[in-house]
Amino acid sequence: MKTECRKRTSKPTDPYAPVLYSHHSISELRSKLSCGELSCTDITNGYLLQIERKKHLNAFIEVFGEEALQRARTLDQKKDHPTSWGKLYGVVIGIKDVLCYKDHHVGASSGILKGYTAIYNATAIQRLMDEDAIIIGNLNCDEFAMGSSNEHSVHGRVLNAIDESRVPGGSSGGSAVAVQADMCMVSLGSDTGGSVRQPADFCGIIGMKPGYGRISRYGLLAYASSFDQIGIFSKNIDDLAQVLSVIAGQDAFDSTCSSAAVPDYTTEINPEEKYRIAYFPQSMEHPSLDPEIKKNIQDWMGEMKAKGHSIEPVDFEYLDHVVPTYYVLTTAEASSNLSRYDGIKFGYRTSQKTESLNELYKKTRSEGFGKEVKRRIMLGTFVLSTGYYDAYYAKAQQVRRLITDKTNSIFSQYDLIVMPTTPATAFKFGEKSNDAVEMFLGDLYTVYANLAGIAAISLPLFKHSNGMPFGVQVMSDRLQETKLLSFSTQAMKS
Secondary structure (H helix, E strand, O other): OOOOOOOOOOOOOOOOOOOOOOOOOHHHHHHHHHOOOOOHHHHHHHHHHHHHHOHHHOOEEEEOHHHHHHHHHHHHOOOOOHHHOOOOOOOEEEEEOOEOOOOOEOOOOOHHHOOOEOOOOOHHHHHHHHOOOEEEEEEOOOHHHOOOOOOOOOOOOOOOOOOOOEOOOOOOHHHHHHHHOOOOOEEEEEOOOOOOHHHHHHHOOEEEEOOOOOEOOOOEOOOOOOOOOEEEEEOOHHHHHHHHHHHEOOOOOOOOOOOOOOOOHHHHOOOOOOOEEEEOHHHHOOOOOOHHHHHHHHHHHHHHHHOOOEEEEOOOOOHHHHHHHHHHHHHHHHHHHHHHOOOOOOOOOOOOOOOOHHHHHHHHHHHHOOHHHHHHHHHHHHHOOOOOHHHHHHHHHHHHHHHHHHHHHHHOOOOEEEEEOOOOOOOEOOOOOOOHHHHHHOOOOOHHHHHHOOEEEEEEEEEOOOOOEEEEEEEEOOOOHHHHHHHHHHHHHO
């Protein structure tokens, strides 16, 4: 977007303007910075005002106000030397409370990490800082990224800015609402089974998880290590592409991180390319899918076909197996990963008198973990236990292999896969709190990408008759994010 360069002459009279000196993309922001219409301090102050105005949404756990302003003032010292600017110069970013930011509290929205301060930067955070981004605060989430509604946080629930009686989605609800309500320009979340794409869908913004291994997990508090991936929230594809270009890439601190070269996504996006697209009839005919969502996506697929894309049905016989497979494997990994939180080395420790080390562990973990986390730890411990390991965990691994092989076969013939992001729009608070199975089934369409390790994005294309947004999910092979972003650019313009 080309921006007319004009000098700022006065500040808005409304101290609660939605965002001071409005800008809609990183490229537009950079243009305004270049011509002196904006400073990094102006930008940061604007977002801090909006955070204060929208604090009742509870998206932020902690706002790094003075620190962010100090960094902005430091960045302003090189405002007259654009050649020295980093790729994200002046871009204000929020981070989910599962990412380590040195000398700042990180707690996964859990009581078990009360008072814990990160002693190093996550690789993704360090790369943002190296490119002159401004980290403005720590964002609320479901405890240890376990949840689909952001109702499971020691800091309380996050509200959806469109309808505050409805959930924002989870687990990265705070990250989604922060972008949705213009409290930061871009945010980072984590996606283990849809925790970026589902809240993006509920909040009417873009949410993407790249393929497994594209972004280093170093400094990301683990839930399920073979599923976890850092994801990005934004309001346009170009911004998402710029951030992905910065934080993706090989990392010596993460052996699961891909060594494949990272494209410059911002320059390699091709908005004219035509793609071979598959969809699963089983996903469109599933009884849980809202009829209005189904119709809108079917009509949209017809429009994409009319624009020259090939869209064909492909049978996927494993759809009803993805949710149980996902929950067996992720809870098993969670049981192992969360065993480190014992009250001995760091974090919360019970104040009750205990007679043994084992009792100290029990009381600390019982008090420190929330209900949903304890539920998943117990389920994971059960499926790993003697006598049940082969029946559940080993069998789920076999099913995961079948799903992965089937996915590889599909991508040998097609460029992309499309399906709904969620079966329904954002639901009311408390509506599914007492039915864990119903809540889990809400992940029907998103967990597939994590099981297969592929890249996926949720695009906010539609509005339901109930007033809530919803989108479509597009998936590409593991390291084919350029195709995903190129098609998404076309879809967002349709």
